[in-house]
Amino acid sequence: MKLKYEFELMEMDEQTVALPIGEESEGAIHGIVKLNDSGAFIFKLLAEETTEDAIVAAMKKEYNASEEQIRAFVRGFVDSLAKQGLVDGVPAKGEKTADGEKATKQG
Numbered sequence: 829m830k831l832k833y834e835f836e837l838m839e840m841d842e843q844t845v846a847l848p849i850g851e852e853s854e855g856a857i858h859g860i861v862k863l864n865d866s867g868a869f870i871f872k873l874l875a876e877e878t879t880e881d882a883i884v885a886a887m888k889k890e891y892n893a894s895e896e897q898i899r900a901f902v903r904g905f906v907d908s909l910a911k912q913g914l915v916d917g918v919p920a921k922g923e924k925t926a927d928g929e930k931a932t933k934q935g
Contacts, residue, residue, distance in 0.1 A: 829917035830877045844868040870905055
């Protein structure tokens with residue numbers, strides 16, 4: 829999975845925001861994406877082709893949470909981005925993910 833468009837992350841009023849840049853995002857995205865710290869972490873990883881497992885592994889190194897908590901957060905966050913049309917390659921409901929589990933949310 830990977831972001832469909834190129835974004836620039838920046839700090840605004842002590843919050844991370846993602847601004848769409850590049851010609852391909854013109855007309856497709858209106859506004860900015862506000863991110864918390866863990867959302868910004870995932871967003872950076874999604875700039876390149878990656879998998880749910882790779883994101884979870886990277887987050888386990890940075891955050892003090894169980895793998896189950898991290899995986900649930902990653903799935904929810906990526907699903908939200910997919911519903912907004914910002915990410916490609918998210919497994920559809922019932923389709924197997926890289927970790928062999930069935931996706932539980934529509935991507």
